[in-house]
Amino acid sequence: MTNTKRLSVRQLCFIIITLFSVSKFYVLPAFVSGLSKEAGWMATSVNFALDYLILFACLIAVKNTDKTLYESSTEIFGKPLTNLTFILYAVYFIIKAFVPLLEQKNTISLTFYDSQPTLLIFMPFFIVAFYIAKKGVNAFSRSVEILLWVFALALLIIFALSIPAGKYQALLPFSQPPSRVFKGFYGNLIWFGDPVIVLFLGDYLTEKKKLIKKCTISFIISAVITISLIVVFYAIFDSIAERQYYAPIKMSKYSITLSNIGRLDYLGSILFSLISIYSITLYLLLATEIVNKVFKFYNNNFFVPLAITTIEALLIFFFQNEIFTSIAFVQKYFQPFFIVMAYLLPLVFTIATVIWKNKRRQNVQAC
Amino acid sequence: MFRRAKFYLIIFAIVLVNFLTLDFLLIDVEKTALIVAIGIDKVEDGYEVTAQIAVPEATNQSTKSNESVIYAKGDTLYDAVSEIGNRTGWYPKLSFCNLIILGNSVFEENVMGVVDFFVRSYKVEDSSILCASEKSAKELLMSISPLDNISSFALSKIFVRDHNNASAILTTTVRDFSILYYSKSKSGLMPQVKMIKTEDKGDNTSSASSLTSNSGAGGNEAEKNTPVVYDAETSLLFYNGYKVGELNGDECLFYSMFEKGANDAYFSLPVTDDDGNGGTALLSIKKANSSLKLVKEEGTFKLKGELKLRIKISDTDFPQSMKEIATIGRLNDKNLKKAENYVKEKLSDAFERSKNLNCDLFETTEMLYRYHNGDFDDYKDGFLKNLTCDFSVTCQNYI
Numbered sequence: 001m002t003n004t005k006r007l008s009v010r011q012l013c014f015i016i017i018t019l020f021s022v023s024k025f026y027v028l029p030a031f032v033s034g035l036s037k038e039a040g041w042m043a044t045s046v047n048f049a050l051d052y053l054i055l056f057a058c059l060i061a062v063k064n065t066d067k068t069l070y071e072s073s074t075e076i077f078g079k080p081l082t083n084l085t086f087i088l089y090a091v092y093f094i095i096k097a098f099v100p101l102l103e104q105k106n107t108i109s110l111t112f113y114d115s116q117p118t119l120l121i122f123m124p125f126f127i128v129a130f131y132i133a134k135k136g137v138n139a140f141s142r143s144v145e146i147l148l149w150v151f152a153l154a155l156l157i158i159f160a161l162s163i164p165a166g167k168y169q170a171l172l173p174f175s176q177p178p179s180r181v182f183k184g185f186y187g188n189l190i191w192f193g194d195p196v197i198v199l200f201l202g203d204y205l206t207e208k209k210k211l212i213k214k215c216t217i218s219f220i221i222s223a224v225i226t227i228s229l230i231v232v233f234y235a236i237f238d239s240i241a242e243r244q245y246y247a248p249i250k251m252s253k254y255s256i257t258l259s260n261i262g263r264l265d266y267l268g269s270i271l272f273s274l275i276s277i278y279s280i281t282l283y284l285l286l287a288t289e290i291v292n293k294v295f296k297f298y299n300n301n302f303f304v305p306l307a308i309t310t311i312e313a314l315l316i317f318f319f320q321n322e323i324f325t326s327i328a329f330v331q332k333y334f335q336p337f338f339i340v341m342a343y344l345l346p347l348v349f350t351i352a353t354v355i356w357k358n359k360r361r362q363n364v365q366a367c
Numbered sequence: 368m369f370r371r372a373k374f375y376l377i378i379f380a381i382v383l384v385n386f387l388t389l390d391f392l393l394i395d396v397e398k399t400a401l402i403v404a405i406g407i408d409k410v411e412d413g414y415e416v417t418a419q420i421a422v423p424e425a426t427n428q429s430t431k432s433n434e435s436v437i438y439a440k441g442d443t444l445y446d447a448v449s450e451i452g453n454r455t456g457w458y459p460k461l462s463f464c465n466l467i468i469l470g471n472s473v474f475e476e477n478v479m480g481v482v483d484f485f486v487r488s489y490k491v492e493d494s495s496i497l498c499a500s501e502k503s504a505k506e507l508l509m510s511i512s513p514l515d516n517i518s519s520f521a522l523s524k525i526f527v528r529d530h531n532n533a534s535a536i537l538t539t540t541v542r543d544f545s546i547l548y549y550s551k552s553k554s555g556l557m558p559q560v561k562m563i564k565t566e567d568k569g570d571n572t573s574s575a576s577s578l579t580s581n582s583g584a585g586g587n588e589a590e591k592n593t594p595v596v597y598d599a600e601t602s603l604l605f606y607n608g609y610k611v612g613e614l615n616g617d618e619c620l621f622y623s624m625f626e627k628g629a630n631d632a633y634f635s636l637p638v639t640d641d642d643g644n645g646g647t648a649l650l651s652i653k654k655a656n657s658s659l660k661l662v663k664e665e666g667t668f669k670l671k672g673e674l675k676l677r678i679k680i681s682d683t684d685f686p687q688s689m690k691e692i693a694t695i696g697r698l699n700d701k702n703l704k705k706a707e708n709y710v711k712e713k714l715s716d717a718f719e720r721s722k723n724l725n726c727d728l729f730e731t732t733e734m735l736y737r738y739h740n741g742d743f744d745d746y747k748d749g750f751l752k753n754l755t756c757d758f759s760v761t762c763q764n765y766i
Contacts (some may be wrong), residue, residue: 110489120381127378171400240493240542241548243486253494302371316661 006138007204009211013218015201016055018151019279020194021222022272026103027245027327028191029233036184039221041230042302043184047192048223051191054343055195055219057350059212062202064353069203070293070304073349076356080099083294085345089200090290092341094308097283098315099190099330101125102323104276105316107246119317126313129281133288133305137204140278142286147278154248155225157268159232161252166235193234195344199349200286248272257348284308400437400457403520406479406504407444408470414481415440416447417505418459419519435517436508444484461491466519466526467541468560469497470504477608479548485541491525494540496526499559499603510562513594522560525599532630535600535616537623548608551736552727552745555605559613562595562656565688604726611724618717621710622728624674633681636709644683650706651696653677653765661734668739668746670731672714672758679765697764706762714758727751 031343032040065072073082089346096185106121113121132140198215229247236251237244244250252265288305291297297304319326406417418437435581439454441447451459473481485491500507507518514521526538537556547555614622618633624632632652639645654677662669679696698706721728732750736743 123381170736172737175740237542238546240486240545253492254540 003106006136006206007141007201008206009209009214011141012198012201012211013214014148015141015197015227015282016215016218018144018147018275018355019282020219021226022151022275023100023194023279024191024226025248025272026100026276027323028188029230029247030242030245031327032184032188032230033237035187035236036176036180038171038173038234039046039181039183040234041171041227042239043181043188044225044227044230046181046185047188048219048227050343051192051195052216052219052223054193054346055198055215056212058195058198058202058346059215061199061346061350061353062205063208063211064357069199069257072353074234076349076352086290086294089196090287090308092337093283093290094311094315095163095330095334096193096338097280097312098319099323100276100280101312101316102319102326103246104273104280105320106323107249107269107273110246111160111249111269119313119320122316123279125280128277129139129284129312130305130309132278132281133285133308134302136289137201137285140282141204141277147275151275154268154271154275156265158248158252158272159228159269160254161234161265162232165251165254167231167238168231168235169230170235170238187331189335190327190338193338195288196342196346197282199346220292246367265341278364286314312336368473369372394567394692400451400455401460401463402451403517404466404468404508404522405448405464406468406470406471406500406508408503408505409472409475410440413440413442414444414447415505415506416443416444416451418451419508419517420457420459421463421517424563436505438505443480445488460661461488464491465495466493466523467491467497468504468507468519468522469499469501469557470507471500472505473604473738474499474610478594478605478610479545479608481546482548483542486545491541493545495627497539497544497557498522498526498599499557501559501561507560507562510595511592513565514596514597517688522597524558525597525636526558531698532627532632534623535620537602537614547604547730550730551732552730553732554721554727554730555608556728557603558599559601559603561598561601562596563598565594565596568667604721604724604728606724606726607701611718611726614721614728617713621674621713622651622717624652624655624676625657625729626657629653629676634709636702636706638680638698638705640691640702641699642688642691644687644691646683648680648684648702649682650678651681651765653679659729659734661731661738663739663742668731668735668742668754670718670729670754670756672729672756673761674710674711674714674758675761675763675764676706677763680705681716695766697766698762701762703762705759710760710762711760714760715756718756718758722751722754725751 028044029040032043036043061072067075070082070086073085077085104125105119108122132143159242231243233251234241235245235256248269249266252268253263255265284305287308291304292301371382394638400418401421402418403421404419406419408415416439420435420437437451437455438445439450441450448459448461451457467485469478469481482497485493485495507522511517512518512521514524525536537558539555539557544555544557547553559612590658600619602614602619603610604614620632620634629652632655633649634652635647635649637646638648656675660675662671678698680698681696717728728732731754732747735746735750739746
């Protein structure tokens with residue numbers, strides 16, 4: 001997209017650890033518990049396994065080229081198809097941000113408000129999102145260095161307070177019918193498919209040394225954190241888990257410590273919300289960068305981030321009280337679109353890149 | 368550059384105006400009623416909710432229990448809670464509600480008709496303690512206790528006294544009760560609170576004094592103003608949401624040892640010491656190790672419970688020689704055996720009674736599903752009816 005290199009491998013790893021996991025902490029644990037019961041963690045593990053395959057493919061594609069994604073794609077597929085695909089990705093990122101954003105809005109409403117608050121309380125998010133989208137990847141990547149430690153603190157608080165409250169036999173039996181695991185896996189898909197981000201962020205990498213190894217380790221850490229959260233969550237709520245939406249504000253309140261010192265766990269929840277807001281902002285940032293690239297706007301253009309943030313704000317405004325209808329709607333009508341954009345196209349692109357590279361090498365040798 | 372500055376200025380102005388005029392719609396704390404406990408009674412045309420409130424206001428006067436109570440009726444529980452807001456103009460804030468009392472009238476129907484409101488609602492914490500009242504919930508919340516100005520605070524103290532230790536009070540929360548109801552066992556337990564009158568009349572700040580008798584049906588004003596303390600050593604048994612029976616204090620105590628560790632739990636036993644003195648001794652359980660397993664033997668399932676107790680005599684109602692006292696509460700072999708038999712009998716009684724009432728007290732159907740999943744479909748029908756138990760109890764001297 002742009003030739004200015006602004007992202008280190010370490011920062012990319014931090015993004016994978018924090019932002020790939022935090023968006024799955026809110027509605028997903030309850031949702032997958034409803035579909036897969038005690039096999040929820042298994043279904044989520046399958047999702048992570050599939051996501052890793054895509055991440056691996058994206059990393060190979062990133063590592064094998066010195067060109068930007070847009071340049072490589074134009075070279076292989078031609079400009080019209082590349083432009084169309086990129087615009088579809090911009091749409092995908094806007095829709096992808098929609099459900100996590102609704103989750104955040106509801107979490108904040110439930111945590112701080114007794115009545116239904118106006119959307120204006122959520123306006124600071126859009127201001128931050130606009131600011132980051134306008135500033136670009138450079139500002140975002142530097143923020144992530146701080147976010148990792150905020151994330152670690154939030155995890156420490158939430159896990160320390162919730163782990164002792166769980167009854168882990170609730171996860172038995174381990175032998176589960178594959179249909180139950182598949183149900184959860186398929187239902188989970190709208191929260192997964194993040195690795196495609198790496199394909200776009202690859203343009204900004206300053207170096208690519210040990211890229212695959214480092215990103216793999218980061219992804220495993222991210223997966224372990226998320227699966228552990230789902231395990232603890234189910235151990236705490238067992239047969240009523242499917243009703244316990246917004247896990248971070250629910251699962252840590254049973255510690256006897258809290259009866260003396262109050263809802264300390266809210267601190268962890270608020271920190272998670274902060275990170276979640278960043279993870280959602282990343283989608284809007286990428287959508288902005290894509291539009292800038294396709295329509296050849298200047299990178300510090302004012303109107304594209306404003307337009308994208310406004311579209312997202314309008315979506316939230318119209319569906320603010322319809323989170324579960326919205327999830328059902330996205331699953332029903334956008335799931336195939338998500339699968340194509342998050343899984344199919346990255347695979348096609350990677351395969352095409354490898355074939356193209358080999359072909360070019362053969363041509364060079366023939367000459 | 369100037370246009371950009373103007374844009375940021377407008378955004379800043381909108382945020383500032385919102386903050387200064389609406390506090391971002393945060394509700395002023397003085398417009399909220401902090402509901403600290405809720406009592407629910409079934410009435411003819413729906414539910415009656417009794418809410419004990421703490422109104423945040425600057426005052427140095429303490430509020431009495433019966434002065435801080437609001438009632439409301441509604442077709443459903445939610446309706447009744449909303450009615451509190453309509454009547455008072457406050458926003459009823461339920462996130463501080465730590466105690467939910469169900470009146471005896473609620474148990475005529477499936478109790479989950481009431482409890483699932485708290486699972487459904489995001490406004491009430493499902494970590495709230497759930498208990499039953501021997502009488503109406505309203506009476507219990509209106510009672511005056513010498514332990515605290517607010518009756519629900521006094522009650523809560525009983526339930527959270529020694530949270531991690533086995534005791535005769537089987538504290539349960541909305542979450543715990545609901546998990547069991549929706550589990551394969553479909554059973555549950557809930558402590559029942561009885562009011563016990565004290566001789567202390569009126570002065571709420573004095574400590575609890577001698578206990579006299581169980582309270583009657585209530586009635587005249589003087590009786591209503593008699594301070595009471597609370598006894599929650601009986602637990603109600605539930606199957607499929609319906610109350611089916613009760614467990615007494617000792618049964619609750621020994622049952623809870625399979626869930627929690629024991630440190631300083633007590634039970635009484637008739638004993639005879641080496642000098643031939645006889646009477647009742649109060650035995651202190653200093654340590655308990657337990658295990659509960661569902662085993663399949665020759666095609667049938669058996670519940671095997673093992674309980675190892677380290678006990679000592681804490682007190683007797685008869686004089687003992689210095690030699691006996693100097694042994695730091697050691698029990699002789701005969702008394703140890705007697706204690707073993709007593710505990711075993713109580714556990715077997717609890718198992719058999721709950722089994723006959725169809726209440727899966729030890730969650731055996733859930734154990735069948737978790738640990739013998741392959742057999743679940745074949746055995747689940749009438750599983751509890753065909754189940755036998757074998758409790759092995761070993762009592763040893765603490766020192």
